[in-house]
Amino acid sequence: MKIKNEYKEITEKILNDENFKLLKNERHHGTNRYDHSRRVSFLSFLLCKLFKGDEKAGAEAGLLHDFFYGKSSYLEHPQVSSANAKKYFNISDKEASIIESHMYHLALLKNSYTFLKKDNKVKAKEYKPNCKEGYIVCFADMLVSIFEGSIFEVRYGVCLYLLFIMNLIRY
Numbered sequence: 214m215k216i217k218n219e220y221k222e223i224t225e226k227i228l229n230d231e232n233f234k235l236l237k238n239e240r241h242h243g244t245n246r247y248d249h250s251r252r253v254s255f256l257s258f259l260l261c262k263l264f265k266g267d268e269k270a271g272a273e274a275g276l277l278h279d280f281f282y283g284k285s286s287y288l289e290h291p292q293v294s295s296a297n298a299k300k301y302f303n304i305s306d307k308e309a310s311i312i313e314s315h316m317y318h319l320a321l322l323k324n325s326y327t328f329l330k331k332d333n334k335v336k337a338k339e340y341k342p343n344c345k346e347g348y349i350v351c352f353a354d355m356l357v358s359i360f361e362g363s364i365f366e367v368r369y370g371v372c373l374y375l376l377f378i379m380n381l382i383r384y
């Protein structure tokens with residue numbers, strides 16, 4: 214109960230915000246973007262506790278990592294979400310950088326495997342998290358997305374996840 218109350222205290226302002234609630238209308242990984250963000254945020258909060266990170270930054274950046282409306286590309290939406298988070302909430306520079314780096318896994322994969330490269334050359338370094346919480350939100354997002362998707366998406370997600378781990382070891 215203590216953990217849930219702690220989490221609630223950090224996140225209730227964002228969760229009850231009218232602009233943020235609009236994410237309930239956005240489809241995302243077979244669910245809606247509001248529920249997806251809440252799951253990523255709670256898992257990030259728990260992982261920050263486990264690894265002695267900044268729980269507030271993990272929980273808030275986790276909530277705001279996909280704070281965009283309509284469609285955006287895989288590699289552009291972190292910037293859009295960060296701009297919206299700055300516009301509507303008083304986020305720290307650290308939280309902004311966590312949001313902006315949450316697609317590091319995809320940037321790294323696109324950088325490494327030519328068959329995934331549909332767009333211009335991606336510079337993975339530009340997406341590299343600069344703090345522990347950045348890696349935590351990136352991992353939490355991947356894990357949550359894998360379990361929210363359809364069977365096909367789950368398999369695809371597991372493959373991406375394994376490739377990402379392999380890449381991290383190699384780098």
Ligand SMILES: [Fe+2]
Nearest residue numbers: 278279290315
């Ligand atoms: Fe995202």
Ligand SMILES: [Fe+2]
Nearest residue numbers: 253278279354
């Ligand atoms: Fe996400």
